[in-house]
Amino acid sequence: xxxxxxxxxxxxxxxxxxxxxxxxxxxxxxxxxxxxxxxxxxxxxxxxxxxxxxxxxxxxxxxxxxxxxxxxxxxxxxxxxxxxxxxxxxxxxxxxxxxxxxxxxxxxxxxxxxxxxxxxxxxxxxxxxxxxxxxxxxxxxxxx
Amino acid sequence: xxxxxxxxxxxxxxxxxxxxxxxxxxxxxxxxxxxxxxxxxxxxxxxxxxxxxxxxxxxxxxxxxxxxxxxxxxxxxxxxxxxxxxxxxxxxxxxxxxxxxxxxxxxxxxxxxxxxx
Numbered sequence: 001x002x003x004x005x006x007x008x009x010x011x012x013x014x015x016x017x018x019x020x021x022x023x024x025x026x027x028x029x030x031x032x033x034x035x036x037x038x039x040x041x042x043x044x045x046x047x048x049x050x051x052x053x054x055x056x057x058x059x060x061x062x063x064x065x066x067x068x069x070x071x072x073x074x075x076x077x078x079x080x081x082x083x084x085x086x087x088x089x090x091x092x093x094x095x096x097x098x099x100x101x102x103x104x105x106x107x108x109x110x111x112x113x114x115x116x117x118x119x120x121x122x123x124x125x126x127x128x129x130x131x132x133x134x135x136x137x138x139x140x141x142x143x144x
Numbered sequence: 145x146x147x148x149x150x151x152x153x154x155x156x157x158x159x160x161x162x163x164x165x166x167x168x169x170x171x172x173x174x175x176x177x178x179x180x181x182x183x184x185x186x187x188x189x190x191x192x193x194x195x196x197x198x199x200x201x202x203x204x205x206x207x208x209x210x211x212x213x214x215x216x217x218x219x220x221x222x223x224x225x226x227x228x229x230x231x232x233x234x235x236x237x238x239x240x241x242x243x244x245x246x247x248x249x250x251x252x253x254x255x256x257x258x259x260x261x
Contacts, residue, residue, distance in 0.1 A: 012170035019168075019199075037230050044201050048169040115202035115238060122237035 001070040007062045010054030014063075019044040022067060022075060029069035030144040035125075039142055042123040043075050045116040046138040050079035053136075057081045072126070074141040081135045147171035149178045158257060159187040160250060164196035167204030175204065179211035179222075188220025191253050200231050205238060212243065221257075225250055 004025050008014040022043040023036055031039060043065070050063040061080040068074045121127055124140035131137075148164040159182055167175060182190060190211065194200070212222040223245035226232055235241045247253040 012168075015169050016166065041199075041201060041234070044168060044199075048201060048203055051169060115205055118238055119202050119234060 001068060004067045006065040006067070010051045010059055010061065010063055012048075012051055015044055015047045015051055018047045018063075018065060022065070025067045025069075026073050026142070029067075029073045031073045031142055032144075035142050038123040039073070039075070042120045042140055043077065045120045045123075046075075046077040046140070049116045049138075050077055050081075050136075053079050053081040069144060071144070072141040073144050074139065076140075077138045078132070079135040079137075082131075082133075147174050149175055151178065151182065153187065154254065156254065156258065157189055158254060159190050161190060161192045162196070163192060163194055166199035167197060167207070168199060168201045169203045172203040172207045176207045176210065179207065179214065183211075183214045183218070183220075188215045188218040189257075190215060190220070190222045191247075191250065192222065192224050193250060194224055194226040194231060195228070197226075197228070197231060200234055202234075202238070205234065205240060208244070209240070221245070223247060223253055225253060 004021075006018060006021055008018060019040050023040045026036055026039045027033075047063060047065070054061055054063060058080055063080075064078045066074075066076040066078075068076075117129065120138065120140065125142045126140065128139040129136065130139070146165060147167060149161060151159055151161045153159045161178065161182070163175060165171065179190070192208065192211075208222065208224070215222050225247050226235075227248050232241075232246070235244065235246065245253070245256075247256065
């Protein structure tokens with residue numbers, strides 16, 4: 001099992017760099033070519049979400065990624081924006097099942113965050129979104 | 145990678161927007177500005193040609209939905225030309241295939257528009 005870690009300033013321009021690195025590591029880890037597009041898009045979504053959250057709350061904090069290969073290729077994206085719920089629950093905007101997540105809600109919004117998580121949920125073979133003491137963690141994995 | 149966005153208006157009043165490159169959190173504002181600019185100029189029937197789009201994420205989807213909202217406020221339309229499976233998949237996952245008219249070619253979109261008039 002090997003791990004690659006990436007930390008980047010919360011700037012939109014760096015999201016593409018993160019996508020390219022993750023795709024390269026996924027390919028090297030043995031993720032099938034047919035899944036690489038899904039890895040690239042899902043991780044890009046998670047990074048975009050983290051960058052936008054950092055820009056709102058803590059622009060000087062870097063976004064952190066961990067890529068681990070083994071039986072599965074796993075990517076963990078950590079942001080440093082603490083959840084807003086009283087019991088460590090996720091911010092309301094982050095759930096695809098939230099009231100904003102319906103056809104009408106989509107048509108009324110310009111870029112709801114829930115879209116990003118919905119895309120990740122549709123692409124990642126396994127997904128866990130959880131609050132951590134420091135922020136929100138998105139853990140995704142694919143078979144190799 | 146830069147996002148290239150160009151437009152022209154056909155003789156039947158349809159404004160075609162050619163988009164080339166990657167649409168993500170960094171480049172999507174350029175497309176958003178173009179859509180807002182066109183609506184401000186009175187162009188309410190838009191067709192976004194995505195055949196040369198290499199990457200699209202939810203930020204790009206949000207921009208397209210925002211554009212649709214703006215043209216609908218003027219009884220307009222915003223439809224897409226896209227045959228790339230990797231791009232269409234994102235529209236399917238998010239259920240947006242039910243929101244946007246998606247065509248295989250610009251000519252097909254124009255013909256359908258004519259038949260609906």
